Amino acid sequence: MDFNLSEEQQMIQHAARTFAREEILPVAAQFDESGEFPVDTIAKMGELGLMGIEVPEAYGGAGLDTIGYVLAMIEISAACAAHGTIMSVNNSLFCNGILKYGTEEQKKEFVQPVASGQLIGAYALTEPQSGSDASRMKSRARLSEDGSEYIINARKSWITSGPVARYLVLFAVTDPEAGARGITAFLIDTEQDGFHRGKTEPKLGIRASATCEVELVDYRCSVENRLGEEGQGFKIAMSVLDAGRIGIAAQAVGIAQAAYEASLAYARDRKAFGREIGGFQMIQSKLADMKTRLEAARLLTLRAAWAKMQATDSGSRFTLDGSMAKLFASEAAMWIAHQAVQLHGGMGYSKEMPVERYFRDAKITEIYEGTSEIQRLVISRLETGLR
Numbered sequence: 001m002d003f004n005l006s007e008e009q010q011m012i013q014h015a016a017r018t019f020a021r022e023e024i025l026p027v028a029a030q031f032d033e034s035g036e037f038p039v040d041t042i043a044k045m046g047e048l049g050l051m052g053i054e055v056p057e058a059y060g061g062a063g064l065d066t067i068g069y070v071l072a073m074i075e076i077s078a079a080c081a082a083h084g085t086i087m088s089v090n091n092s093l094f095c096n097g098i099l100k101y102g103t104e105e106q107k108k109e110f111v112q113p114v115a116s117g118q119l120i121g122a123y124a125l126t127e128p129q130s131g132s133d134a135s136r137m138k139s140r141a142r143l144s145e146d147g148s149e150y151i152i153n154a155r156k157s158w159i160t161s162g163p164v165a166r167y168l169v170l171f172a173v174t175d176p177e178a179g180a181r182g183i184t185a186f187l188i189d190t191e192q193d194g195f196h197r198g199k200t201e202p203k204l205g206i207r208a209s210a211t212c213e214v215e216l217v218d219y220r221c222s223v224e225n226r227l228g229e230e231g232q233g234f235k236i237a238m239s240v241l242d243a244g245r246i247g248i249a250a251q252a253v254g255i256a257q258a259a260y261e262a263s264l265a266y267a268r269d270r271k272a273f274g275r276e277i278g279g280f281q282m283i284q285s286k287l288a289d290m291k292t293r294l295e296a297a298r299l300l301t302l303r304a305a306w307a308k309m310q311a312t313d314s315g316s317r318f319t320l321d322g323s324m325a326k327l328f329a330s331e332a333a334m335w336i337a338h339q340a341v342q343l344h345g346g347m348g349y350s351k352e353m354p355v356e357r358y359f360r361d362a363k364i365t366e367i368y369e370g371t372s373e374i375q376r377l378v379i380s381r382l383e384t385g386l387r
């Protein structure tokens, strides 16, 4: 077993760390406060290849591997989890799915501008009444009489990057009698007639990542812009989420790392009862547990990335690895951020220090791309073979 990173992996880690520290960290608190979408830093991330890390260079990406993607996500999210969210949806939920299931024309038209960061992509699965139970969606698509296009009527909620995205991968029911096998995926252009955006959600954390509802009213999608086969949509949605969950695990590791490093520095610096608080056993115990959970989360996440790379080669699934990484890393991030606030005392509750932001940002990693409860369901179903 070799834990060393390749030269390419070290390069992307270094590039992402340098950019995150020099360009994102100085503005992270300001964007968290304003809730504005960070247009300039995201554009620069596109120029650096961070918006399509695993996308081949021929389609505008950096052509690197999943481990490289995870390493970069950790660095960006340690500086600002909102940037991590935007990066993750662009990379995993948008580009990956089209690369895996799309036609050559779709890759050129939809992946190329999004992977290069000129445009933003989004993923529309969730609906107001169906979140965890994703296959119960109400959005409908029906083929026109001449068979050349689908007419889509849909309402989707919690769409990350929805307010700014040019393109969406959207899921709708084409055969209401067929359950999960009656769902189809479509590539949607938000500049076309019939597409509408709802209000932007005010959120607890990752506030600079824009989230909104979207509605499609008699939107006409050409048959050429259907992603995969009719009825294959739910499997596409799930397999895309398998990869997405590794990205969210990496985001959680980044937040946890930032919370741990802030705590370590504070424990060395802050004095109480005549000495550095890091010298007290209660603080030492916290730091030891934070560091151990952080590194365990990192290993599980890197192992999931490795499993995805093996699966890409062999065509097998890596669902279990992705779910375990997301479950463990997101709960570790929440726990570590909680300890970080406590360790900082009153300063942990103040907006003058970044730990209260880490605490708010960590929470979403236990919710989106499948809650912790859904990850436990996926893991136990795969382990027991029972449903």
Ligand code: CAA
Pocket: 089, 093, 123, 125, 126, 131, 132, 133, 134, 135, 158, 159, 160, 180, 181, 234, 235, 236, 238, 239, 241, 242, 317, 319, 368, 369, 370, 371, 374, 377, 378
């Ligand atoms: N890969 C490929 N196929 C899969 C799969 C996977 N990972 N998981 C399931 N399938 C297939 C099954 O094999 C089955 O196929 P057959 O019909 O051929 O047997 C079919 O899909 C249906 O599977 P299930 O019966 O297991 O489906 P279910 O209705 O019981 O749902 C679930 C399973 C795990 C609960 C799923 O609905 C789920 O993951 N829910 C959570 C949804 C979620 O993560 N939402 C996040 C929204 S996106 C988001 O947050 C993005 C953002 O903005 C950041």
